[in-house]
Amino acid sequence: MSTKSQVLTLLMKQAPAFISGEEMAQQLSLSRTAIWKAINELKKEGHLISSSRNKGYRYDNSDVLSAEGIRLSLDSETPKLSIVVLNASESTMKDAKLAAINGEPANTLIVADIQEAPKGRFGRPFFSKAGSGIYMSMLLRPNQNFEEMAQYTVIMAVAIARAMDDLTQVQTEIKWVNDIYINGKKVCGILSEAMSDVESGQISNVIIGMGINFSLKQNEFPEDLREKATSLFPETEPTITRNQLIGAIWNQFYRILTQLPEQAFLEEYRQKSFVLGKTVSFTQAGVGYEGIATAINDHGELVVKLQDKTEKVLSSGEISLSSINPTL
16 A cells, blocks of 8 residues: 555544644654655645644545545455546446456456546446546445346346445436436436356356446536436535445445345335336337336336236347336
8 A cells, every 4th residue: 555545544544633744653653754645645636635744634525436445435345446446438348347357356346426428228328537436346246247237227226326325415217227216307327338258158247337426516517418317416515425326325325245046136116116007118129119118027027017918128248228208
């Protein structure tokens, strides 16, 4: 761990209290000069650190993404994560794929302050702004069969919804299969991709990515998105940091994984779904359909009853809902 990382971690642990430079130097076995240099570097990166001649240094609430801040928000039961924080990324999904190819370990998390070419499912672009969102991807090595792949997106959706509800007292909803909504507007999109082992036929790597609108003000969205998208804090100042939300999301995600094969998370997913009972339109294999979404099965697939009373079972990779309307 670098000197700067050690100093930042200690300041964050001590917050909101002051800690003297002398005590920091003793705890970290560093010189006072090294402490001073590290603090100046952290300030240049945007961290808010108060100083007092009599009291020392205090870390003030700063919404600067950092591996140290994320780690301090992780539960002891959550696996140790290898965390990479970037100022900018073309795509954290691409970064995670490269990490997989390069043999990086499981549970490698890549987080970016801004994503310069963000894309969701089917290559759709979405809006990104520095300092106002969370753009991250996780590399997993599950060694599971492909039919289990869909559940990762469902688990991730439940984990994000739980974390947002717990930390911000909002009421999230889920649009099947991969979008989180607040007050009828999209706040988060999730994307899962698998890499397979040809010989075993199993998934060798899973990459789960997401883009979360954190503190983007409503009037900052492009005009064509203002009625469709929102953020966790669209009008007020954030009451939590992005690091805290990131930690809470992965705490929930790994908590659900440890409870498998129990299906309790699926019931949560169903209860939060605003698609069930609605008339939905979709295209499958180039053919348009309309019907009532009647269920989400144990594989996370959507069951739709068509007008001719037959059923279509929709997997996440096959279709995109084009419209959702109340059933009359």
